[in-house]
Amino acid sequence: MNTIETTLSSSKLASSKEYREAFVSSFLKRYIPFQIRTIRKKRGMTQPELALASNITQGVVSRAEDPDYGNLTLNTVLRIAAGFDLAFVGKFVRFSE
DSSP: OOHHHHHHTSHHHHHOHHHHHHHHHHHHHHHHHHHHHHHHHHTTOOHHHHHHHHTSOHHHHHHHTOTTTOOOOHHHHHHHHHHHTOOOOOOOOOTTO
């Protein structure tokens, strides 16, 4: 099991709906910006270059890479994925998975 799977199977997550919701929200609000920044840097792209490829502004890219922003929209994630020529796959799963 990886770290998130281990955490999700913990007893606190198993017993508290509010805790599960907060955990997943916090994880995603940090993980997606981290992925965006990591992919961009690995490709040697600047924020303005990613913005141009994604048809968004550099400011939107900057906010998308900020784990403290917390208001990233699915539309922005999809545009950035298209700018990378990648697919973004989000899915609903049970906490037990």
